[in-house]
Amino acid sequence: MRYKYCPECGAKLDSMPVGDEGLVPWCKSCDRPWFDTFNTCVLSVILNEDDEVLLIRQSYHDTAKYVGVAGYMKPDETAEAAAAREIAEETGLQAISVQFLESHFYEGRDQLMLGFAARVHKSGLNLSGEVLEGRWFDIDTAINTVREGSIIQKLIIKTKESIL
Ligand SMILES: [Zn+2]
Structure with missing residues (x-):
């Protein structure tokens, strides 16, 4: 599953470069990434x-x-x-x-x-x-x-x- 909205606060996610992972979906309000899950x-x-x-x-x-x-x-x-x-x-x-x-x-x-x-x-x-x-x-x-x-x-x- 690929997140588009933050599961915690519901905000639309941005993309943010995270170390070696490249661009990762990121919630600005919670200040955390939401990696793809399965x-x-x-x-x-x-x-x-x-x-x-x-x-x-x-x-x-x-x-x-x-x-x-x-x-x-x-x-x-x-x-x-x-x-x-x-x-x-x-x-x-x-x-x-x-x-x-x-x-x-x-x-x-x-x-x-x-x-x-x-x-x-x-x-x-x-x-x-x-x-x-x-x-x-x-x-x-x-x-x-x-x-x-x-x-x-x-x-x-x-x-x-x-x-x-
Ligand atoms: Zn959030």
């Missing part, structure tokens, strides 16, 4: 002790497609905690470990996606109302089940490389 999301490859990957189908978006468990970060939360929280909320599973893999910028949605590999025990799923189905796939099948070229596919491939 949302930060977490996306996890959920793995069980047999190295199977849990993919879900969502009830509200493209219901036929299998995707990873993702969500928006909240303020005052670490990215690892956000990943574990989203897994618990959507699948009912408790992450034993959450390990950062890599990040991707999702241009179309102005989102920074932080990718994780999370270990869980293979146990009963307790799906949220947003999830139609959760299903375990062996890792190669998971790679071929998600959308070709998607961020979750890149993360599953990265996970496979790191566990072999």
Whole structure:
């Protein structure tokens, strides 16, 4: 998001040179910059002790497609905690470990996606109302089940490389 008006006082912003950043939107009344912002999301490859990957189908978006468990970060939360929280909320599973893999910028949605590999025990799923189905796939099948070229596919491939 690019600010045109100050979120604090509502004044129209000017541009001001700020160090190495170049011209930055600037509020004269508050005397501070307003850098461009974007949302930060977490996306996890959920793995069980047999190295199977849990993919879900969502009830509200493209219901036929299998995707990873993702969500928006909240303020005052670490990215690892956000990943574990989203897994618990959507699948009912408790992450034993959450390990950062890599990040991707999702241009179309102005989102920074932080990718994780999370270990869980293979146990009963307790799906949220947003999830139609959760299903375990062996890792190669998971790679071929998600959308070709998607961020979750890149993360599953990265996970496979790191566990072999
Ligand atoms: Zn202001």
